[in-house]
Amino acid sequence: MKIFLDTANPEEIRKACDTGLVDGITTNPTLASREDKPFQELIKEILDIVNGPVSVEAVSRDSAGMVREAKGYSDWGENVIVKIPMTVEGMKAVKALSREGVKTNVTLVFSANQAFLAAKAGATYVSPFLGRLDDRGHSGTILLQDIMQVYKANGFGTQVIAASVRSPTHVLHAARLGVHVATLPPRVFWQLFEHPLTKEGLEKFERDWQKVKP
Numbered sequence: 001m002k003i004f005l006d007t008a009n010p011e012e013i014r015k016a017c018d019t020g021l022v023d024g025i026t027t028n029p030t031l032a033s034r035e036d037k038p039f040q041e042l043i044k045e046i047l048d049i050v051n052g053p054v055s056v057e058a059v060s061r062d063s064a065g066m067v068r069e070a071k072g073y074s075d076w077g078e079n080v081i082v083k084i085p086m087t088v089e090g091m092k093a094v095k096a097l098s099r100e101g102v103k104t105n106v107t108l109v110f111s112a113n114q115a116f117l118a119a120k121a122g123a124t125y126v127s128p129f130l131g132r133l134d135d136r137g138h139s140g141t142i143l144l145q146d147i148m149q150v151y152k153a154n155g156f157g158t159q160v161i162a163a164s165v166r167s168p169t170h171v172l173h174a175a176r177l178g179v180h181v182a183t184l185p186p187r188v189f190w191q192l193f194e195h196p197l198t199k200e201g202l203e204k205f206e207r208d209w210q211k212v213k214p
């Protein structure tokens, strides 16, 4: 499973990419709004840091507008993936863009049928939102399971991105299911490294080493 970072903060991206374990970035308008930089400048800075796909979201509501935006974003760098919302207009745009070889990430996906349509339209990636579904009393993990089953049964090549990830448990569930990518808020990325027994063990080894070191 690949790890993407779900943030538009260049400092967080630099720090996490330094580990060598980050394969790409996903952004959205909310994440971009938290950064104090013009949008294009921000995305170009991110593209310079990351050696992998960077999702950038189209905000038009009509397919022609989305296609126009997508083509503009694609000119910013070859690693740009255009995020398109799961709507009728969005799927028309994905179909047109896939014919032209523009890579897409269908976002705001909350059902396996939506994921099915995104794959049929030719999406490169599809992003089911686990956390937002869990917040409503449904199960993001069951959704992931359903999507993986539907994609396998139909031989779709669309890659599944577990999005709206809130905890290491979400990451584990996605990895168990063989999901292609999990996109993590930086907080969850760093949590994956931690375990209190690792910390405790390391402290003990350090103390004991002081007793025996030459």
Ligand code: G3P
Pocket (backbone or CB within 6 Å): 006, 026, 027, 028, 129, 131, 132, 163, 164, 165, 183
């Ligand atoms: O980038 C899309 C998704 O990951 C958003 O997550 O936490 O706003 O539900 P969240």
